Structure formats: C-alpha cells, structure tokens
Amino acid sequence: MIEISSGYHLRGRIVLPASKSISARALIINALSRNPSLPDNLSDSDDTQAMLKGLASPKPSPKGEGLKSLPLGGDLEEAGGSFIDIGAAGTAMRFLTAYLSVTPGEHTITGTQRMQHRPIGILVDALRQLGASIVYEGEEGFPPLRIVGHDNLEGGSLTVPGNVSSQYISALLMIAPTLKNGLHLTLEGNVASRPYLDMTISMMRDFGAKVEWTGNNVIDVQPGSYLQRPYHIESDWSAASYWYEMVAVSRDAKAEVELVGLHHDSIQGDSKVWQMFRELGVVTEYFVEPDGTEVVKIRKGGGITCHFSCDFTHQPDLAQTLAVTCALLDVPFHLYGLQSLRIKETDRIDALVNELGKIFTLEERDSELLWEGFYEIEDLDMLPYETFVFDTYEDHRMAMSLAPVCLRTGGEIQINNPEVVSKSYPAFWEDLKKVGFRIRICK
Numbered sequence: 001m002i003e004i005s006s007g008y009h010l011r012g013r014i015v016l017p018a019s020k021s022i023s024a025r026a027l028i029i030n031a032l033s034r035n036p037s038l039p040d041n042l043s044d045s046d047d048t049q050a051m052l053k054g055l056a057s058p059k060p061s062p063k064g065e066g067l068k069s070l071p072l073g074g075d076l077e078e079a080g081g082s083f084i085d086i087g088a089a090g091t092a093m094r095f096l097t098a099y100l101s102v103t104p105g106e107h108t109i110t111g112t113q114r115m116q117h118r119p120i121g122i123l124v125d126a127l128r129q130l131g132a133s134i135v136y137e138g139e140e141g142f143p144p145l146r147i148v149g150h151d152n153l154e155g156g157s158l159t160v161p162g163n164v165s166s167q168y169i170s171a172l173l174m175i176a177p178t179l180k181n182g183l184h185l186t187l188e189g190n191v192a193s194r195p196y197l198d199m200t201i202s203m204m205r206d207f208g209a210k211v212e213w214t215g216n217n218v219i220d221v222q223p224g225s226y227l228q229r230p231y232h233i234e235s236d237w238s239a240a241s242y243w244y245e246m247v248a249v250s251r252d253a254k255a256e257v258e259l260v261g262l263h264h265d266s267i268q269g270d271s272k273v274w275q276m277f278r279e280l281g282v283v284t285e286y287f288v289e290p291d292g293t294e295v296v297k298i299r300k301g302g303g304i305t306c307h308f309s310c311d312f313t314h315q316p317d318l319a320q321t322l323a324v325t326c327a328l329l330d331v332p333f334h335l336y337g338l339q340s341l342r343i344k345e346t347d348r349i350d351a352l353v354n355e356l357g358k359i360f361t362l363e364e365r366d367s368e369l370l371w372e373g374f375y376e377i378e379d380l381d382m383l384p385y386e387t388f389v390f391d392t393y394e395d396h397r398m399a400m401s402l403a404p405v406c407l408r409t410g411g412e413i414q415i416n417n418p419e420v421v422s423k424s425y426p427a428f429w430e431d432l433k434k435v436g437f438r439i440r441i442c443k
Contacts, residue, residue: 001389001442002429004403005412010246010255012435016235018043018261019268020424024091025200026231027051028099028174029207033226040232046423050089054096054109081106088112088345088394088423091167093143094123098171101132102178103149108137110144114345114394117142123168126160130172130179155179155223162187162217165340166196173200176221177209187217192340195269195314202267206231235261237270239425240296241321242400244277246435247298249328249408256299257435263294269315274298276318279305280325304329313337319369320401323352327360327371328408336368345423346393355390355402389414396423403432414442 023043028051030039042048084107086092093111097120100107110116121141124134133148155176160169169187176183191197201219204211208227214220240259247255262271264286274284274296283301288294308326312319312335319335326333341348352369353362363370392399392415399420406413421428429439 001414001416002418003412003414003440003442004406004432005438006407007436007438008252010250010252010257010407010435013258013260014243014431014434015260016239016262017045017425017427018233019236019238020045020047020091021196021199021236021238021268022203022233023048024051024095025170025174025203026233027055028095029203029226030228030231031055031099032102032174032178033207033228035228037228037230040230042233043236043424044426046087046426047089047091050086050092051095054084054086054092055099081108083107084109086111086115088115090115090118090345093118093120094165094167094171095174097123097134097145097147098127098175100147100149101127101130101134102151102153102175104151105149107147107149108144109147110137112394115143120145122160122164123171126158126168126172129158130155130183151178153179155181155183157184157186159186159188162189162191163339164192166193169197170200173197173211173219173221174204176211177204177224177226179223182223183219183221185219185221187219190313191217192313192337193269193316195272199267199269234263234266234268235259236424237262237266237268237273238317239428241270241273241318242404242425242428244273244282244298245321245325245401246404246407247300248277248280248282248325249404250300251407251410253300256297259296259298260293262296270318272315273318273321276310276322277325278302279308280329280331305331307331308333310335311337313339316340317397320348320352320397323356323362323369323371324401324405327356328405330373332371332373334368334370338369339367341367345395346398348395348397351391351393351395351398355398358388358390359405387412387414390416392417392420394420396420396425400425400428403428403437406437 018041020043026039119141131153135146137144137146201211210222243257243259247257281300281302281304283299285297308331319338338349353364356362360371390402399415399418
C-alpha cells in the first residue's frame with residue numbers, strides 16, 4: 001500500500017513510456033519477418049517483457065535452415081517443446097496464441113489464475129478453422145493452451161464477430177501474410193475498437209504486407225513475407241491520459257505539463273484523448289524542439305461542459321480515466337460502449353462502481369456508467385479530510401486513474417497493490433514525485 005498526497009502546484013516535464021500496444025504488434029511482426037534485431041524504444045512494461053519471453057521460444061528460422069530455438073524451459077525444450085507463462089499479459093496471450101500456431105514446434109502457453117478465466121475460445125476457433133492445432137489443457141474456452149505450430153497453414157476465408165476484443169482480430173491479421181492463401185476476414189456486426197485494427201493494419205503495411213479494408217467490415221490480406229526493417233516505437237497516448245486527468249482536476253489554475261514523445265499524427269486510437277479533455281477544460285498544444293523531439297503541452301484553459309457523454313467502443317482504455325475525472329470535476333456523465341471492460345485485467349465496470357462508490361453514487365446499466373452528480377459523502381465540507389483507501393483489482397489502469405483523486409480533495413489517499421502499474425507504466429509513481437506528489441510506502 002502507498003499513501004499519496006499532493007502540493008498545490010502542478011508543473012513539469014514527463015518523458016512518457018513507449019506504447020505497449022505498438023510494442024506488442026511490432027514484436028510479433030518483427031519476429032514473423034525473422035529479423036534478429038529488435039524494434040527501437042520498446043516499452044519497458046510487464047506486458048512487453050511477457051511478449052519477449054514468449055518470443056524466446058522455438059521460432060521460425062531463415063528459409064533453408066532448420067528450426068532453431070533460444071534457451072528456455074530446460075527439459076521441455078529438449079523434448080522439442082516450450083512452456084510459456086505470460087503472467088497477466090492478455091495481449092501477449094492473444095498475440096502469441098496466433099504466432100505460435102504458425103511457429104513450428106510444440107508449445108504450451110498459460111498465465112495467472114485471472115488469465116485462466118479470460119476467454120480465448122473465439123480466437124482458438126478461428127485459428128482452428130485456418131488449420132491450427134490447438135487443444136485446451138484445462139477448461140474449454142480458456143488458457144492454458146497446447147499448440148502444435150506449423151508454418152504451412154492454409155488460411156482462406158474466415159468470419160468472426162466484430163464486437164469481440166480487437167486483439168483477437170489483430171492476432172489473426174498479423175499472421176495472415178504467412179498463410180498459404182492469405183486471409184479474407186469478414187467481421188460480423190459492429191466493429192469494436194476499430195482504431196486498434198487500423199493500428200495493426202498500418203504497422204503491417206510498414207513491414208511490407210499487402211492488407212486493406214475492402215468493405216466496412218471486410219479485410220483482405222495477401223500471402224507474402226514481411227520485410228525486415230528498423231522500427232521506432234512512439235510514446236503511449238494511453239499513459240498520457242492520466243496527465244490530462246491531473247491537469248483537469250488540479251486546483252492549480254496554471255497547471256501545465258509537457259509530455260515528451262507523443263506523435264501529432266499518431267496511429268494510436270487513444271490519441272483522441274485530447275479531444276475528450278477539451279470538453280473538460282484542458283488545452284493541448286504541439287511543438288517540435290530543435291533536435292526533432294515531439295512534445296505535447298497540456299494546460300488548463302477553456303470552459304468545462306455541464307454534462308459529458310461519450311462512446312468508448314473504440315477507446316475502452318480511457319473509460320476509467322474519464323469517469324474519475326468527470327466525477328472529481330462535478331460533471332455528470334454518461335459513458336457507454338464499455339462491453340470489452342468486462343474481460344480486461346478485471347471487470348472494470350464493477351471495479352469502478354465499487355471504488356468510485358466510496359465517494360460518488362454511480363449507476364451501472366449493462367455496459368454503461370452514469371453519474372448524476374450525487375456524492376456518498378453527506379457533508380461535502382468533510383471531503384478534503386477523508387482518507388480514501390482504493391483497491392486496484394490487479395489492474396494498472398485502476399491504480400493510475402484513481403491516483404489523482406488527492407489533487408481534488410487536497411487530502412491523502414491510499415492505494416493497495418500499487419505495483420500493478422508496472423504492467424504498462426513502471427515509472428508512474430516516480431513521475432508523480434517529479435511534479436510534487438508525496439508518496440509514502442505504508443506497511
């Protein structure tokens with residue numbers, strides 16, 4: 001547990017972590033290109049480390065050479081297989097399941113107890129239709145999985161639901177160029193998190209793949225090979241969202257933070273965060289320093305909406321941040337398109353209702369969250385003197401979205417299991433100290 005409090009002023013310059021979403025895709029595509037060099041500026045998150053660990057299993061070697069493998073797993077590897085424990089990294093589980101299906105050898109992939117209760121059946125069914133050999137080692141539809149990989153899967157036409165996690169679809173797309181017949185992928189119904197699919201497609205093209213949307217819900221990938229090329233990973237717009245939250249809720253009228261490494265024309269869907277926070281009184285300015293460094297300056301300015309309504313179908317990772325921000329600014333809100341939050345590191349809808357419910361009366365309506373402006377604290381004058389204790393549910397985004405509460409209340413808050421931030425932003429607590437937060441470890 002840590003105890004957090006803050007000073008009045010909020011000023012600083014923060015070098016944000018690299019995008020873990022881009023890092024994950026770059027690592028898979030780079031591995032499929034059989035490039036011995038890694039992409040530049042990889043995220044230092046737990047998820048990226050899990051991906052690197054998984055890619056250290058037997059993998060395709062350059063054409064004309066036999067199967068080679070890196071040291072991993074002792075007796076299992078000597079027997080021709082690999083055992084991969086990716087911990088709590090959901091992205092790694094999904095992307096590696098597809099990658100290992102086209103990687104010669106026998107592989108077992110598993111994770112934490114929570115991971116073993118996160119569904120993966122839709123992806124496994126799709127891969128099986130493409131010719132993959134995958135069996136469940138435990139409960140049907142969930143990890144762990146035993147995969148016998150082949151580098152000659154047929155591919156062809158495939159139809160999957162469009163409203164599932166975009167990571168299932170991205171996993172299929174990234175291996176598609178390695179399939180004999182490529183992939184003609186039809187997405188049924190509404191497509192969720194489409195910006196993440198556009199990110200995947202953009203990166204595939206960067207590495208030489210021929211892929212395009214041929215209709216609103218149809219993607220065609222031609223068979224072929226990825227190019228080996230250097231690749232630099234940009235900073236993480238999802239991580240930037242917490243700094244937008246801090247500027248928005250700070251009582252410092254001149255609050256201002258510079259965020260280093262964000263691209264103005266980013267392929268990240270969460271770059272839309274600047275538009276959302278414009279409604280909550282945060283101004284965004286872009287500039288490029290003489291050495292070419294891109295910097296985003298965010299500061300207080302402009303008016304604040306009297307009611308915030310937003311569809312998070314395409315930016316689900318921003319929902320917690322905006323829910324906390326609106327409540328702290330006394331802005332009633334209606335957040336919808338939250339279906340995918342049920343299958344994240346935790347059920348994020350329930351977690352938000354539980355934790356914000358310690359201060360605010362939230363209404364949960366299926367995949368929606370509403371707040372009409374009612375507080376749980378009867379005497380609002382007592383709010384600054386309350387010490388709120390928040391749980392994180394093994395979810396990095398719960399910890400980071402709740403941390404700024406102390407900026408608004410002026411008091412101290414406590415956060416349980418603060419180490420969860422290492423999943424995407426290991427330096428988060430240290431960066432808070434740089435702008436004046438006081439953080440004390442409690443026993």
